[in-house]
Amino acid sequence: MIEALLPPGVTSSEVFDDEAPAPLFPAEAALMEGRLARRRRQFATARACARRCLAALGHSPAPLLPGPGGAPAWPTGVVGSITHCDGYRAAVADLSDRTSALGIDAEPAGPLPEGVLGLVTSPAERDHLRELAAAHPGVFWDRLLFCAKEAVYKAWYPATGVWLGFRDATVALSPDGTFTCTLDVPAAVSEPVDPLYRGRWSAGPELVLTVVVRRD
Ligand SMILES: CC(C)(COP(=O)(O)OP(=O)(O)OC[C@H]1O[C@@H](n2cnc3c(N)ncnc32)[C@H](O)[C@@H]1OP(=O)(O)O)[C@@H](O)C(=O)NCCC(=O)NCCS
Known part of the structure; x- marks a missing residue:
């Protein structure tokens, strides 16, 4: 769905349920300790999407931790965005020398x-x-x-x-x-x-x- 909305070069990954089990880096897993199972699954699946975007851009897997204001901290040289809602998780990313800002959002119809x-x-x-x-x-x-x-x-x-x-x-x-x-x-x-x-x-x-x- 999301790919059709994006210009060439912006990578995307989307899924319609939670993959089992999407692996997390230790710092990401620590953030999710004590959180509701639903939030852990949502967070992990969205990160799996984000790492597929990074791979498509030639970047190694990296932790995506929330920075100030909750915005995910993408590796240097990459901009991206994450969304999740019931039945949908997605990430998009591109190189920052080609795209200066990305934002995506999904909401239930x-x-x-x-x-x-x-x-x-x-x-x-x-x-x-x-x-x-x-x-x-x-x-x-x-x-x-x-x-x-x-x-x-x-x-x-x-x-x-x-x-x-x-x-x-x-x-x-x-x-x-x-x-x-x-x-x-x-x-x-x-x-x-x-x-x-x-x-x-x-x-x-x-x-x-x-x-x-x-x-x-
Ligand atoms: C931050 C916000 C936009 C997230 O949207 P949402 O529909 O609640 O949730 P989504 O699942 O679509 O997006 C959540 C993801 O957004 C990203 N995000 C959170 N804060 C962010 C920020 N400040 N900047 C960029 N991305 C952010 C994160 O990746 C988060 O997922 P994660 O916690 O698993 O990493 C929303 O909660 C919010 O605070 N809105 C108020 C501000 C606003 O929208 N103003 C409109 C003025 S134009």
């Missing part, structure tokens, strides 16, 4: 839980969602918009180390499978940063998926 939409969208975005739903029923546009913001955040955070709220981002979804996300860049970011992220999405019967790739 279905409407956002009650009360969430108002927290993660502006009134203008809610108008946009109503127009999309009227013209193209059958897509969970609200879930897709949320998913797009999460993918943008995963591309944004490793590059800046700065928290971004849902209201700092304005997403415009296109029925052609693309989206844009324009950020209100927080004052805490000192370097000039392009506020426009472009992404792609897909929506299936079980999952919605979003991908952000920045090459600059």
Whole structure:
């Protein structure tokens, strides 16, 4: 599913259940001690996906430990992103001299839980969602918009180390499978940063998926 959303060169690996048993490096296993079995399986399977991406880029297997803010620390020279939700685990990666930022997110197909939409969208975005739903029923546009913001955040955070709220981002979804996300860049970011992220999405019967790739 995810490969179809990616440009040439970005490697990906996805699975639809937990592989048994996906091996971890000692430092990764130590992190998972005492965690729920579901979280351990999710973490391990996603790392197996990530190591397949690394192998495709010619990198040896390496531990992928969470860095500041929870972002996984990829080996030097690699950027990547991880997602997991019920029935899906995936990783993508590329060389950092070709791709500067990557973000992916998967969410279960279905409407956002009650009360969430108002927290993660502006009134203008809610108008946009109503127009999309009227013209193209059958897509969970609200879930897709949320998913797009999460993918943008995963591309944004490793590059800046700065928290971004849902209201700092304005997403415009296109029925052609693309989206844009324009950020209100927080004052805490000192370097000039392009506020426009472009992404792609897909929506299936079980999952919605979003991908952000920045090459600059
Ligand atoms: C971090 C966050 C985006 C993760 O998304 P999620 O849908 O809850 O969970 P997913 O399974 O899709 O992704 C989890 C993976 O994201 C990665 N991740 C976590 N924090 C991250 C960060 N700050 N930056 C980049 N990647 C991060 C990790 O690899 C994690 O998996 P792991 O713990 O097994 O390594 C979400 O929990 C969050 O904090 N969102 C609030 C911020 C936000 O999205 N703002 C939107 C503004 S545009």
